[in-house]
Amino acid sequence: MMALRGVAFLCALLMLAGCRREEAGVRFFPEGQPKSLGEWHVLKVDGGRLSLNDGVVPYDLNTPLFSDYAHKLRTIWIPKGKAARYDAQRSFDFPVGTIISKTFYYPLPGDGKWDGTSVARTSTGNDLQGGSLDLSRVRLIETRLLVRREAGWDAMPYVWNEAQTEAVLKRAGALLSLELVAADGSREAANYQVPDQNQCASCHATDNKTRALHPIGLKARHINRDFAYSGGSENQLAHLSRVGYLVGAPAAEQAPRNADWKDAAHAKLEDRARAYLDVNCGHCHSQTGPAITSGMWLDAAVSDRLKLGFCKQPVAAGKGTGNRLFDIAPGHADASVLVFRMDSDDPSVMMPELGRSVVHREGVQLVSDWIDAQKGTCDF
Incomplete structure (x- = not known):
């Protein structure tokens, strides 16, 4: 009888342990x-x-x-x-x-x-x-x-x-x-x-x-x-x-891949800057996103330079532009609204509007280098 009670007690413990393990799952x-x-x-x-x-x-x-x-x-x-x-x-x-x-x-x-x-x-x-x-x-x-x-x-x-x-x-x-x-x-x-x-x-x-x-x-x-x-x-x-x-996923080499924004040794400046803008800005600045009215689309699929902001006059005015004439002025990062807003921690100016309180210095430098490397002119 004592042996049977011991077996029953052991089974109860095992069942309780099993329940606890199940409760600990997601x-x-x-x-x-x-x-x-x-x-x-x-x-x-x-x-x-x-x-x-x-x-x-x-x-x-x-x-x-x-x-x-x-x-x-x-x-x-x-x-x-x-x-x-x-x-x-x-x-x-x-x-x-x-x-x-x-x-x-x-x-x-x-x-x-x-x-x-x-x-x-x-x-x-x-x-x-x-x-x-x-x-x-x-x-x-x-x-x-x-x-x-x-x-x-x-x-x-x-x-x-x-x-x-x-x-x-x-x-x-x-x-x-x-x-x-x-x-x-x-x-x-x-x-x-x-x-x-x-x-x-x-x-x-x-x-x-x-x-x-x-x-x-x-x-x-x-x-x-x-x-x-x-x-x-x-x-x-x-x-x-x-x-x-x-x-439904293909082999990795057949799937799209964004660059690592820090990997200057293996990725082109263009690819690193576009990857940075895609993940930080593209979900909003796209043809379907909340910033659609800006006319500046920064997601990875965009190739039209005007839609990317090159020589495009900003929708914003006054303080939000820093008196810059174009969202992106090729060859002139310091004259581009994009860089001006990235390089600000003023809530009424900065982009993105949420998610940060300080300037991402390395990100600003990357995008500035990319814009400075661009060819072409706008009508200043």
């Missing part, structure tokens, strides 16, 4: 707005590290969107038995239940101790080691979720707490005072803005007619690159296909 909410990021079980903090739950796949972009020098951990999770459908130009067609996350964080400067404001100002990069982030070396700021529900995509911003143990939903957004510390010790104040839910549409509503939200980064040209997964390096399109998250 959880999709078809409606509502969970108050904490942990309820989704996409990311988990354990042992001083931020790691990905089972089935959550990290990815990166050839050229990323600039956000006050923040680094980003991007992930995707798709329910078992479902997959996204490949598209050569637009965002992939994702099934209901898809969860895309983007965690914004900064490496810590100097001795690695968090003093409440200071973070390192470095180029964005992949800081994953063994599939996780070492929280003694980075400061988590926010995690944004883009969730595919029956009615479409919903966006939710979660802000990490001081203890770095949980992120809480902030529907109204948040404003964080940071100090960016460069390698040479110079410091720059940054008023880091976590967008409110309505502001998410400023970038993700890429069709000005429907105003429906869509992913931006998960396009073939942005993610057609290798990634250092915990099991080894592999092309991201091939990896997503292999794990069953993507169908």
Whole structure:
């Protein structure tokens, strides 16, 4: 009898353990707005590290969107038995239940101790080691979720707490005072803005007619690159296909691919500048985006130089142009509205209008070099 009771007790323990494992898996909410990021079980903090739950796949972009020098951990999770459908130009067609996350964080400067404001100002990069982030070396700021529900995509911003143990939903957004510390010790104040839910549409509503939200980064040209997964390096399109998250994708060499904006050794200046403008500006400045009325389209598909802004008079006037006559004046970056607005941190002037509070100096230099290298003249 005692032996039977022991077996029964062991079975009960095994069943309970199985339930706990199931509860720890990623959880999709078809409606509502969970108050904490942990309820989704996409990311988990354990042992001083931020790691990905089972089935959550990290990815990166050839050229990323600039956000006050923040680094980003991007992930995707798709329910078992479902997959996204490949598209050569637009965002992939994702099934209901898809969860895309983007965690914004900064490496810590100097001795690695968090003093409440200071973070390192470095180029964005992949800081994953063994599939996780070492929280003694980075400061988590926010995690944004883009969730595919029956009615479409919903966006939710979660802000990490001081203890770095949980992120809480902030529907109204948040404003964080940071100090960016460069390698040479110079410091720059940054008023880091976590967008409110309505502001998410400023970038993700890429069709000005429907105003429906869509992913931006998960396009073939942005993610057609290798990634250092915990099991080894592999092309991201091939990896997503292999794990069953993507169908219809061609071989990597047959898919479009944007340049790495920093890779001057292997990519042309033209390709690097266009990739930078595509990911930072093209979702808005396109023939369907919110900035369609500007007549300046900066997405990768545009080849018409007038539509790109060459010798095109700006729609804006006065302060927004800095008294420049053309959006892009070939050979004259300092006379181009595009560079003027990129090089400003004045909210009434700067572009993009949201997502940054400081100037991306390296990005401005890249676009300036590209414009200065252009041939042709306008009627000054």
